Amino acid sequence: xxxxxxxxxxxxxxxxxxxxxxxxxxxxxxxxxxxxxxxxxxxxxxxxxxxxxxxxxxxxxxxxxxxxxxxxxxxxxxxxxxxxxxxxxxxxxxxxxxxxxxxxxxxxxxxxxxxxxxxxxxxxxxxxxxxxxxxxxxxxxxxxxx
Amino acid sequence: xxxxxxxxxxxxxxxxxxxxxxxxxxxxxxxxxxxxxxxxxxxxxxxxxxxxxxxxxxxxxxxxxxxxxxxxxxxxxxxxx
Numbered sequence: 001x002x003x004x005x006x007x008x009x010x011x012x013x014x015x016x017x018x019x020x021x022x023x024x025x026x027x028x029x030x031x032x033x034x035x036x037x038x039x040x041x042x043x044x045x046x047x048x049x050x051x052x053x054x055x056x057x058x059x060x061x062x063x064x065x066x067x068x069x070x071x072x073x074x075x076x077x078x079x080x081x082x083x084x085x086x087x088x089x090x091x092x093x094x095x096x097x098x099x100x101x102x103x104x105x106x107x108x109x110x111x112x113x114x115x116x117x118x119x120x121x122x123x124x125x126x127x128x129x130x131x132x133x134x135x136x137x138x139x140x141x142x143x144x145x146x
Numbered sequence: 147x148x149x150x151x152x153x154x155x156x157x158x159x160x161x162x163x164x165x166x167x168x169x170x171x172x173x174x175x176x177x178x179x180x181x182x183x184x185x186x187x188x189x190x191x192x193x194x195x196x197x198x199x200x201x202x203x204x205x206x207x208x209x210x211x212x213x214x215x216x217x218x219x220x221x222x223x224x225x226x227x
Binding site: 040057059060064066088100120123125126127128129130131132143144145 | 152154155156199202219221222223224225226227
């Protein structure tokens with residue numbers, strides 16, 4: 001296993017300006033013809049009459065980074081990607097804010113699109129990350145992915 | 147021998163701790179570990195399906211051995227993203 005897998009975690013929400021800056025970072029890369037971007041936003045869900053105010057994310061960070069490395073290697077081996085970046089929030093992210101940013105780039109759009117989609121599904125299925133949904137009334141429950 | 151298991155998500159809430167240290171018999175496997183944990187903390191049974199990670203890999207079956215010094219973790223259903 002790679003000694004220092006890339007860190008994907010950021011404290012708090014991912015800011016829209018940050019997303020724009022990451023896109024701008026790639027302007028100089030001459031082989032990129034397509035970006036595919038997934039953004040996960042906290043939905044102001046109503047569950048049993050209680051409204052979600054925010055989600056508090058925690059993770060088994062060392063294992064999550066290793067798993068992400070495995071996913072990254074797998075995707076790079078099957079898709080012609082120029083670049084791949086993943087950012088996941090830890091801590092409190094309020095309804096309406098962004099908690100996941102997956103960004104793939106390729107020469108032609110098919111690879112970026114397919115890779116991005118697969119990465120999102122694998123993150124949600126495999127990464128040891130947990131969301132605690134905190135409601136307006138201060139009660140909470142543990143998020144269940146679908 | 148003694149083993150330490152890291153706790154995450156709802157398991158942290160149930161056990162009121164980020165990790166547990168337990169004395170166990172040598173030759174323990176993942177299945178034995180789960181039974182032991184559920185005996186000590188019956189609320190863990192309500193989690194439904196949780197995984198045990200051994201050295202940062204999901205243990206795919208209960209036969210997998212647990213040795214002293216392994217990094218162990220209780221992984222409730224994940225909900226990232």
